[in-house]
Amino acid sequence: MHVGVVAQRGNDRAVRLAADLDSLLDATVRFDTETASALDRDGVEPSAMCEYDLVVSIGGDGTFLYTARTTDGAPILGVNLGEVGFLNPLAPEEAPAVVAETVAAIRAGEASYRELRRVQAAGEGIDLPPALNEVSVLGPQRGHGHGVDIEVRLDGETYSEAHADGLIVATPTGSSAYNLSEGGPVVHPRADGLVVTEMAADGAMPPLVIDPSDEISVRVSNAETAYVVADGRSRVKLEPPAELTVQTARTPTRTVGPALDFFAALEKLE
Known part of the structure; x- marks a missing residue:
């Protein structure tokens, strides 16, 4: 079971959450190179995560778009550190438990996947x-x-x-x-x-x-x-x-785990 983590650049909160996930998940976890450097670990380029079982994107919608573009093919679960978050369904405080549940569901063949048109x-x-x-x-x-x-x-x-x-x-x-x-x-x-x-x-x-x-x-x-x-x-x-x-486009972006609360996100728009 391989899980990739791509965290928002220059965001200490994202780095700390990435470290928390590594300590909780029953899987082989690899970080993007910048996050890994901040944690004094060996990292991989996001493009190397294309065939991972799961990639967790931690940041705003911009981080999710970057993750989707560079890890094309892997299912993504987004953690929202931004203001609105139309692409990231998870709040930071619920992320560790939900990501762990998603990893278990993938391993059991019971995960819920969705496709986003491109x-x-x-x-x-x-x-x-x-x-x-x-x-x-x-x-x-x-x-x-x-x-x-x-x-x-x-x-x-x-x-x-x-x-x-x-x-x-x-x-x-x-x-x-x-x-x-x-x-x-x-x-x-x-x-x-x-x-x-x-x-x-x-x-x-x-x-x-x-x-x-x-x-x-x-x-x-x-x-x-x-x-x-x-x-x-x-x-x-x-x-x-x-x-x-x-x-x-011929292929969509795949997501996995909980669905976004669309109307809650919509209410945040000013």
Whole structure:
């Protein structure tokens, strides 16, 4: 039984909780290299945890996204040290007991797994990881006079042609993140679809919820540069005019253990 622990960088509280888990779990526990260094242990890169039975992410939603991206394939259980926590179901005080219970359930073949849909951008010169929250297509910078012309087609049928700061294609998981800040709807985790939201567009179309099997085609023009970004971190520069597609990724992110209390998390939004 192998358990990986990825803790938020520079967070002493996360490091202490990681040490507590190591002392409690009936499993072989490995820490990411930075956490291991803080504990004077030998660590491993998160990418080496891809085939572990469980990876525990300790931190905020950003730490969870990093863990999902770097340990792709392993089931993840998130411990929330952030303010809201749409990806991490566990409070710190309940984490040791619940993680131990989850390890026992995995060993017994009785664990509860869930799959979170991801989206993938593709096109010439685009090599980005699948995004758990969203793929964004952005102009050179935000604000009047700095956007980009964007044409959006859904399975070949035109949805929008506008000058905008950018475009977001979000999963249900990511609907409460960047998408929400740009006026898109929050999607309940049990709903199955993607959300297309234009950012500060001239004559904007309303946000659109589409079937997850649909393919979105995006053409950008009338700007010196543009960018396609996965989960706000991994990005590729485009040279307009350029085209790309966004659609559901082949593989989801897997989580294990207790489900998030979605409405409790939603209440924390201001």
